[in-house]
Amino acid sequence: MADRFGWIGESRRRAALAWIDAQVHQWWSDWSALPAAATCSFDEGGIEGLLGDGSQVLRQSGSDLLLVAPGPAALAGAFVGVAADAPGSLARYIGDEAIEDLLHRLALGMHGEVSVPVDIEQVSRTLLEPRLGSVAISVAIGGLDLRIRLARRLVNQVQAPVRARTVSLTSRRAASGDARARLRGELDLGDIALVELRALKPGDVIVTHCHLETLPTLVIDGERGALVARAQLGEHRGHRALQLLVP
């Protein structure tokens, strides 16, 4: 049944690719002193593409995750910068530890199992043939070519990392910062009887119940006039002005 229904949707494939990309970047920055740009892409090659020249190291986590890496000498060269042909050398040890750590991160990050070295004969058919239900990803970083195969069970657990989003969101406040709001300064003079307004004409003086110490308000212009602040009325450069006191 699994072989017949091996299709993995494009969104899940891309999420897996983005997640691998993020993990590889972090892994490389943790292990290498040299910055390097990683290129992660889908790799639809078959078994032949995995085997290459036969010098690779194959590590598998359960039957869900496979990592194919260059041989020990190449790893040592990538991380330590020296050609380390002799088995047991420190350079080889570091390269070996680094690649083991990458697989460990990938496996644990997707709730997989701890990895073990395997031979090609031990690799599950699903991982060898993506059409049966796996995603094949090729990674090039720091002179290393890595091949990663993820079975659908792991792909289903991948959440696309935030850094994989191509558009960063702007805060609503920043996005609306250029919009303009009209404000109004007003002074509540209290209630007044309509009779006092009868036959109102220029020059008339209406005495209000509003004490001189009453503070004007700055409100958002509109039907509801939301209060921005109470303020002290004054003058600023020839204009009537408000100095804000409290919100």
Place this chain on the structure above:
Amino acid sequence: MSSVLVEPLELEALAIPAPGEPAASLATDLSMVGHVRVSLTAILGDVELPLAELMDLKAGAIVALDRQLDEPVTLALNGKPVATAHLVAVGDHFGVQIEKVL
């Protein structure tokens, strides 16, 4: 003890005048509603600010309005402009001297 008959009150349906049908105007004398109190507000001026600047306003900030110091204020009754006037002090209280009735 005397008995009182209590019956439900029956109201007749009111006929709504047809639109456009001539009807006598009711007397509209302001003295009838002279005691009604309305809210009087002096609009001191307006200002337009970018939202970013508005959000950054703090106590102590000075916001200059769009009206010169000697320009009249607008008087609004229940939010509706009705006149322009100059703010004056009458004893300890604000007063308004009407400049123009709108």
